[in-house]
Amino acid sequence: EIVLTQSPGTLSLSPGDRATLSCRASQSLARSSLAWYQHRPAQAPRLLIYGASNRATGVPDRFSGSGSGADFTLTLSRLEPEDFAVYYCQQYYRSPLTFGGGTKVEI
Amino acid sequence: EVQLLESGGDLIQPGGSLRLSCAASGFTFTSYAMAWGRQAPGKGLEWVSTTSASGLTTNYADSVKGRFTISRDNSKNTLFLQMNSLRADDTGVYYCATYGTRPPAPFDYWGQGTLVTVSS
Numbered sequence: 001e002i003v004l005t006q007s008p009g010t011l012s013l014s015p016g017d018r019a020t021l022s023c024r025a026s027q028s029l030a031r032s033s034l035a036w037y038q039h040r041p042a043q044a045p046r047l048l049i050y051g052a053s054n055r056a057t058g059v060p061d062r063f064s065g066s067g068s069g070a071d072f073t074l075t076l077s078r079l080e081p082e083d084f085a086v087y088y089c090q091q092y093y094r095s096p097l098t099f100g101g102g103t104k105v106e107i
Numbered sequence: 108e109v110q111l112l113e114s115g116g117d118l119i120q121p122g123g124s125l126r127l128s129c130a131a132s133g134f135t136f137t138s139y140a141m142a143w144g145r146q147a148p149g150k151g152l153e154w155v156s157t158t159s160a161s162g163l164t165t166n167y168a169d170s171v172k173g174r175f176t177i178s179r180d181n182s183k184n185t186l187f188l189q190m191n192s193l194r195a196d197d198t199g200v201y202y203c204a205t206y207g208t209r210p211p212a213p214f215d216y217w218g219q220g221t222l223v224t225v226s227s
Contacts, residue, residue, distance in 0.1 A: 044111075045217045090213065
């Protein structure tokens with residue numbers, strides 16, 4: 001099983017700040033088969049990034065993904081009030097599909 | 108607009124069974140693989156099961172293998188999750204999600220979820 005470790009567990013920031021979230025895989029992910037999701041309380045999770053760096057449809061360009069191999073980063077360039085949520089990385093390279101433990105971005 | 112609407116969540120005793128449904132609309136259901144995921148209280152997201160567009164290929168997390176069965180009715184654009192021998196650690200919000208036209212793929216769209224509580 002590929003284990004994904006996200007850090008930090010919590011980020012305390014203010015609107016307008018830059019947020020950098022990390023996701024490290026226990027083995028290299030071929031084809032950069034890594035996605036990022038945003039999850040607000042009582043809402044459906046939302047796909048933000050796929051293939052490590054491709055924004056999903058309708059995702060603002062303040063969200064960007066980077067990385068390859070086993071180290072990946074999600075960057076939120078200027079936090080908006082609606083960006084305060086929990087963010088998860090997920091690998092879809094190999095079954096079982098696995099998620100990281102999440103990073104909470106809070107005010 | 109893609110819509111996924113889960114239903115069937117309930118309070119159920121340990122050892123019981125439950126069948127979840129997910130009604131899909133706004134996309135060509137028959138072209139998409141589909142998935143179930145869940146979130147236990149206070150925990151993160153967890154993959155549960157996937158099925159191919161035809162329904163002929165299925166996969167399960169080890170934690171549910173042998174107890175849960177994923178299926179789909181392509182004539183009714185509906186995904187199912189039959190849950191048997193339920194345990195307390197199956198408690199959580201269950202989400203259905205699209206799993207792309209050529210998996211493996213990310214979960215493009217998710218429903219709002221349905222709550223399953225396993226407790227005596």
